[in-house]
Amino acid sequence: MKQSFTILGIESTCDETSAAVLQDGKKLLSNVIYSQIDEHKKYHGVVPELASRAHAAKIATVISEALQNYTIDCVAFASGPGLPGGLMVGRVAAETLAAYKQVPLIGVNHLEGHIFACDFENGEVKDRLRFPLVALVVSGGHTELWYVKNYGQYKVLGKTRDDAAGEAFDKVARLLGLPYPGGPQVSAQALKGRRDAIAFPRPLLPGTWEFSFSGIKTAVSYYLRDHQNFSIPDVCASFETAMVDTLVTKTLQAAKKYKVNYIAVGGGVAANSLLRETMQTRAKEQGKTVFFVERKLSSDNAAMIALAAYKKLEYAQQTGKPFQANIDIDPNMKVRSW
Numbered sequence: 001m002k003q004s005f006t007i008l009g010i011e012s013t014c015d016e017t018s019a020a021v022l023q024d025g026k027k028l029l030s031n032v033i034y035s036q037i038d039e040h041k042k043y044h045g046v047v048p049e050l051a052s053r054a055h056a057a058k059i060a061t062v063i064s065e066a067l068q069n070y071t072i073d074c075v076a077f078a079s080g081p082g083l084p085g086g087l088m089v090g091r092v093a094a095e096t097l098a099a100y101k102q103v104p105l106i107g108v109n110h111l112e113g114h115i116f117a118c119d120f121e122n123g124e125v126k127d128r129l130r131f132p133l134v135a136l137v138v139s140g141g142h143t144e145l146w147y148v149k150n151y152g153q154y155k156v157l158g159k160t161r162d163d164a165a166g167e168a169f170d171k172v173a174r175l176l177g178l179p180y181p182g183g184p185q186v187s188a189q190a191l192k193g194r195r196d197a198i199a200f201p202r203p204l205l206p207g208t209w210e211f212s213f214s215g216i217k218t219a220v221s222y223y224l225r226d227h228q229n230f231s232i233p234d235v236c237a238s239f240e241t242a243m244v245d246t247l248v249t250k251t252l253q254a255a256k257k258y259k260v261n262y263i264a265v266g267g268g269v270a271a272n273s274l275l276r277e278t279m280q281t282r283a284k285e286q287g288k289t290v291f292f293v294e295r296k297l298s299s300d301n302a303a304m305i306a307l308a309a310y311k312k313l314e315y316a317q318q319t320g321k322p323f324q325a326n327i328d329i330d331p332n333m334k335v336r337s338w
């Protein structure tokens with residue numbers, strides 16, 4: 001790679017339109033995020049058609065705000081997984097710009113971005129991650145456990161069979177009449193409640209590294225049906241505790257089984273305070289170190305996409321392995337080793 005190498009990253013997989021400029025894989029020069037929450041709020045979830053339209057309406061402004069007068073050497077975008085309409089908007093914008101600037105175009109996996117985001121600290125890439133590690137990717141659309149040997153070397157251990165963790169938070173919030181997105185709302189209510197008030201299930205699914213959160217959500221809905229005078233804080237505190245206990249227990253079991261000392265946690269739900277505290281405390285008891293993404297980079301952003309692209313380019317350069325540009329969009333993209 002030449003001495004100074006600047007990447008423009010573009011993210012449009014779900015309900016955030018974002019563009020970021022990353023210099024030399026180290027310094028974040030800009031990271032502009034436009035959140036579509038207001039557009040989706042009244043529907044209690046992301047409406048794909050509205051999301052595509054909002055991406056199309058905002059992407060040019062977001063890119064131009066992030067780009068300012070920076071010279072770029074490469075354009076990277078998230079080519080999957082995600083909603084098809086948003087992915088198409090991201091690809092067209094990225095490809096047009098790359099062709100105009102005559103620089104290479106790279107597609108990266110959005111979920112890889114969520115884990116690499118753990119390397120950022122105050123706008124600088126500190127290369128904090130240590131390997132091998134077990135990664136927990138936990139967001140509104142995904143909940144997965146990976147064994148990660150190094151950057152770009154993955155084995156997916158398991159995924160959720162039904163709802164993603166963030167989706168379960170959003171659905172429980174809706175049952176309780178709390179606004180979308182539900183995670184922060186449930187978490188705020190939980191602070192006022194008793195964590196042991198209601199014994200919601202912990203679906204550990206022994207013998208697999210899979211998750212299943214629809215049962216906890218259903219248990220909450222039965223509890224609300226069967227109790228006239230329930231306490232919203234108690235329901236939130238008990239639900240959040242069951243969710244966090246399940247996520248932490250399975251992640252630590254995987255770390256133990258795969259004999260790793262490091263854990264990385266990324267994605268929107270990684271902003272959850274109880275998850276952060278419980279994972280840190282229980283991992284420490286077992287002599288393991290946890291890398292949590294900073295809260296401001298936990299939800300979707302283009303900084304993590306630019307960094308994933310940089311790591312991919314650096315790996316190709318260091319190993320001399322053929323480089324996969326990966327620019328075909330794939331709504332169901334699986335994570336693949338480089």
Ligand code: KG4
Nearest residue numbers: 139140141166181183184268269272299300
């Ligand atoms: O990563 P993200 O921004 O979008 C996806 O790629 O899905 O994650 C959004 C999800 C939503 O479901 C939201 O409710 C959840 O992350 N979330 C939280 C918290 N903050 C956001 N869930 C639990 N506790 C939080 N503090």
Ligand code: ZN
Nearest residue numbers: 114139299300
């Ligand atoms: Zn995401």
